[in-house]
Amino acid sequence: MAIRCFVLDDEPLATDLMQDYIGRLPDLDLIGVCNSPTQGLQMLQQSQADVVFLDIQMPRLTGFDLLRPLGYRPKVIFTTAFREYALDSYEFDVVDFLVKPISFERFLQSVGKIYRFSPNNGAQPDLLQTVSSVREYQYFKVDKEMVKLYLDEIFWIESLKDYVRLHTKSGALVSYLRISYLEEKLPPARFIRIHKSYIISLDHIQALSANYIRINNEEIPIGRNYKAGLDKILQNSH
Structure with a gap:
């Protein structure tokens, strides 16, 4: 079963990049993209995505503020240009913390961690081999x-x-x-x-x-x- 992904970042270029990366991997299913944190909160609650690729510093609502009122806990991969948020991110079910600019190789490392957190998700063997072969x-x-x-x-x-x-x-x-x-x-x-x-x-x-x-x-x-x-x-x- 494909992993259902949601991307939320106030920068359109950042969401475009994540869409491209997710689209390269057949075991990832992109079910939502949003550039507004307030709209994104409602969309996330409705979608019940398995994994959210989430920016932290956004207008009006930070990534942390957005996660706290959610009625469920998706696995979170933070995507941010601000490294100083790394410690605060561990309050949540954090799979990884990606510092922009994000390379595809680094993105693959995060995908590998998703599979490690969810070993029975039915990931395709060739995809797992690709992920495991990438070394930073x-x-x-x-x-x-x-x-x-x-x-x-x-x-x-x-x-x-x-x-x-x-x-x-x-x-x-x-x-x-x-x-x-x-x-x-x-x-x-x-x-x-x-x-x-x-x-x-x-x-x-x-x-x-x-x-x-x-x-x-x-x-x-x-x-x-x-x-x-x-x-x-x-x-x-x-």
Whole structure:
């Protein structure tokens, strides 16, 4: 059975892009599109969509405001240009948090998470194979080269002032980047800053205590100013 999708964003170009992406996948059925949050609330209540691709910052009604009065809880994929909403989004049944501009590869990652949340939806094997084969990556400047690094290979990132050390499955790499830049670029559903000097991969957490997180048998300290945000994400990930 196809997954029934609804797209709500006040920017027509954004809804056009999501329509295009959804239309490429036969297991997704687009049942509604809206550029008005007030109209979208009524349409969502009537449609009872399985998944909503939802912008957050919209006029008169935010994505958060729209979800609260709904009589049911669809699975939510937030689509926004404002990364700072990531923590607040975990109040809802969040499948993923997409930061604009959204590539088709990143969209496919979200679709894969929909199937993980709903394993018995009858998705076609070829579609699942396509989704599972997509791996997110970024290029990092290492010495005089641009090195391609898959995000699922990264354990954690350590700040070295104007540089960062990337701790990965294949070893450590040093790149000329500030940790604040990577905090903005990395997907917030997969990475979180837990200290002024550390960003960690949520996928690779082995254990945690009040003061540290263990990844790859190493203890990464948790900064006092970052603890509340980390706790919020971990509580909503169960």
